[in-house]
Amino acid sequence: MSDDRDDATDDFPFGKGRSRRDALMLGGLSALGALVGGSALLGGPTSSFAQTKGAIGSATDKPFDILIVIYPGGTLLDFAGPNEVFALVPNTRIRFASPDGGPVELQYGIVWGKSERLADIERTDLLLVPGAADLTAANKPSAQKEILRLAQGAKHVTSVCTGSLVLAKTGILKGKRSASHWATVNMLAKYGAIPDPQRFVSDDNGRFMSGGGVTSGIDFALRVVEKLRGPAAAQLVQLLIEYDPNPPFKSGHPRDARPEILAMTEKELPGGTKGLWQIPGLD
Amino acid sequence: MSDDRDDATDDFPFGKGRSRRDALMLGGLSALGALVGGSALLGGPTSSFAQTKGAIGSATDKPFDILIVIYPGGTLLDFAGPNEVFALVPNTRIRFASPDGGPVELQYGIVWGKSERLADIERTDLLLVPGAADLTAANKPSAQKEILRLAQGAKHVTSVCTGSLVLAKTGILKGKRSASHWATVNMLAKYGAIPDPQRFVSDDNGRFMSGGGVTSGIDFALRVVEKLRGPAAAQLVQLLIEYDPNPPFKSGHPRDARPEILAMTEKELPGGTKGLWQIPGLD
DSSP, X not given: OOHHHHHHHXXXXXXXXXXXXXXXXXXXXXXXXXXXXXXXXXXXXTSHHHHHTTTSOOTTXXXXXXXXXXXXXXXXXXHHHHHHHHHTSTTEEEEEEESSOSOEEOGGGOEEOOOEEGGGXXXXXXXXXXXXXXXXXXXXXXXXXXXXXXXXXXXXXXXXXXXXXXXXXXXXXXXXXXXXXXXXXXXXXXXXXXXXXXXXXEEGGGTEEEEOSTTHHHHHHHHHHHHHHOHHHHHHHHHHTTOOOOOXXXXXXXXXXXXXXXXXXXXXXXXXXXXXXXXXXXX | OOHHHHHHHHTOTTOTTTSHHHHHHHTSHHHHGGGTTOGGGOOOTTSHHHHHTTTSOOTTSOOEEEEEEOOTTBOHHHHHHHHHHHHTSTTEEEEEEESSOSOEEXXXXXXXXXXXXXXXXXXXXXXXEOOBSOOTTTTSHHHHHHHHHHHHHOSEEEEETTHHHHHHHHTTTTTOEEOOOTTTGGGGGGGTOEEOOSSEEEEGGGTEEEXXXXXXXXXXXXXXXXXXXXXXXHHHHHHXXXXXXXXXXXXXXXXXXXXXXHHHHHHHSTXXXXXXXXXXXXX
């Protein structure tokens, strides 16, 4: 184990269990991620793993830093998927930061136990802004200022669901294509971003990457891993999280949902079927 | 709003923001769930909503109680999907309980901020046991005793991923078909359960329902909602969480994964490709 890795472990904010070192010691599913890029399994300089070495960091490089922005009212599933995917990739460091630090009450009253303060984070390699059904907390000027600062310094500026509107409001997405939850995707234009209805959107060769609503975070994160570590890494993670979806209905997008289901959403989220729902906290 | 609902709100353990009443007041996406079964949209006694009234409780019935068992080392995504799905169904009450109560350190060092004590829960309508990559905490005799007691008193005994092994070890799944993560599904036989490799498994007309590994929790929960509230409720939730999956690869199950990816999992999870990985904490 290199000095770099030990350093990364020691300054990890979540203590025992959070670091890759501890994950390896557990010997559980999470340890499997360490195989990708692990020297023991590198077939040589021509293997797909070796080729991607350094893109997201190999087992002996400085960890690739991922910062997930959380805030009051945030939707857990928007970032629980990406967290699981990224945690299974070796030599990543995932941190959580919020406007005030400490515990954060998410949507439905769920309490996220620990977070750093956004203002205390110097920089990150990949910034991820997840969404909420109410963006009031994320759109306060003090939060917007820190999110913009971190986005400007990040290699990759990413979002899931209505987190794209939080990013867009900072101005960083001007002229960039972005996804969002289907009910809000066209609101992106209000801030100069280019709405893209796809489930995963990449612009500027991956500097900007985004996912659609809620569960899109899983597809989003697998594509981020593919981009940064290559297809084998993404395939291994997909297998570990058994992402072999088999939804009971074809009802996950307005293009497929039955008219009466769409009518119900339109009544509660006016404009949503046109991607123009005025989500609370946007202005 | 009926007295029943107010009672349910008042004794809700997570305070402001957790109850259906608060969710409705937020006016966000979560409020949309209230439409299903809401009297304003009932077309009459022949509508699909009216037909399912009472199965999981209508807006004026006592809330349908869901208990999610959490424990040290547990995998967040195993229950983050089901939580999101169930939270969007009106008149449900979701509680979280752990062996010791209080904050719980999940896998990767994530801290879940609040939980009740399993021993303090009298009963629940639906018990959900999610999985982990290390079952040590969930398989301690004191935890097993409470899980068995709650399972015996529940209308629906459910699990996701390796949570099925936790349930099986209590003995409650003897002679019952169950899913689990693909790497462990055949370990169920050790406890007299009948391994079923499907992503969602129901036995005894829904008294026992289970999902496969990690992300299967989303499919599992949508099918539970379909069973308990009918297809329209499940379709509406599926639309709200934009569950329109588009994985980057066909690599989410051993039947589809490339041989070299499978070989990597087999090296780290010996026996896993046969569903016989000896997950830590099983014995």
